[in-house]
């Protein structure tokens with residue numbers, strides 16, 4: 001636990017380091033003492049964060065903290081000459097919005113505690129408490145930084161004087177910390193093409209902003225970004241009301257995924273952000289925790305594995321079950337298919353014996369109906385042709401060739417360690433948004449191999465009608481899809497990186513069902529309807 005905290009603190013990027021740069025400019029006298037303290041403190045607190053320090057103690061601590069928070073008076077931001085009694089806060093000009101970054105874990109930079117954390121709005125650092133001996137209080141005295149924001153209550157305070165500041169000019173700061181969306185704003189998201197301006201002057205399109213690659217988390221970023229561009233899923237998570245009251249069993253950590261994903265959605269779509277990018281730090285911390293470190297920030301993962309885990313984890317955290325209980329995740333992505341399976345006799349058996357076995361019940365075709373969240377498309381084995389210049393020729397295949405897997409006729413052989421099966425698939429229900437995963441990586445005993453075959457696909461009107469049985473065709477009205485996002489893997493299997501193209505809905509809006517085609521592979525279309 002402590003190791004994790006430490007590593008992540010080290011990987012924390014610029015705003016903090018620029019903040020500590022400020023610290024260094026302070027007079028030498030005060031610096032000496034504060035530094036000594038800073039190095040000694042984490043040891044003590046790391047002990048505090050050990051598992052045996054369970055909820056009761058944390059609760060006691062919190063109560064103690066809250067009690068020790070002194071009752072503040074209130075002052076308003078601007079001096080009101082009409083009201084002789086009003087006293088204004090003279091420090092609002094010292095707020096430095098360019099160092100404010102609320103994407104990181106809300107914990108005190110000294111004590112590492114999550115309780116009563118305040119952001120210093122002058123240097124951007126987080127400190128615990130407001131009371132006389134608290135870290136925020138000491139910071140305010142030592143560095144003459146006076147304006148603080150409680151990251152939980154969203155209230156502003158002036159320290160060490162300890163009064164609450166109420167001023168509408170600070171509302172932009174609370175909005176960056178906690179963006180909110182009205183139903184009307186959500187309904188208009190895909191109709192407006194208005195560029196937003198960040199604090200440093202760069203312009204960005206809400207929803208189409210970069211996600212920081214903290215270390216090696218581009219595999220997760222690409223998936224999260226793709227999901228954030230699926231309108232019904234996005235709209236659900238933009239409104240906290242939709243999932244706020246879902247009941248979870250006590251001690252459940254999985255709901256953290258839901259909360260963090262919602263926060264990330266709102267940050268990605270924030271039209272009034274101070275910067276034109278978002279760090280998925282808190283989201284990924286939840287992923288590391290909830291996946292029990294299967295997926296990490298510091299180690300490249302497999303995009304398809306992550307997508308599959310994330311959708312299932314999100315579905316169950318929202319209270320969904322395997323069969324009956326639906327959630328926004330299954331409403332958007334779940335389809336169904338029939339799987340026909342036929343057992344094959346061992347290939348080494350004499351022909352006569354095979355014939356006989358095929359008469360047995362065990363070798364007759366069976367059918368099960370199964371749901372899916374995405375369709376796995378297999379690539380033909382890539383032949384390694386070389387042209388006259390001895391360059392490898394990369395084969396190409398049309399999307400519809402590899403989709404033939406689902407036409408109900410194509411049979412594919414599957415091998416287990418002792419038995420062989422023939423399977424064929426037929427789609428019975430198409431989801432509103434369809435995910436394709438092109439299977440490019442095969443793991444054998446020694447290494448992971450990447451199939452470089454280029455898949456050519458149209459970006460609009462991909463019709464899946466022919467993969468549905470006749471009776472299903474009769475009830476399924478809309479069977480065509482348009483591309484809204486495409487994830488690409490560049491480079492070698494183990495050291496490559498992920499990129500994504502997303503459709504800007506305003507620029508290229510079409511009727512009908514839209515889809516999410518997540519294609520893992522080489523870039524097929526140089527010209528994508530994507531501004532990024």
Ligand SMILES: [Zn+2]
Pocket residue numbers: 120121122123124125139143145
């Ligand atoms: Zn400060």
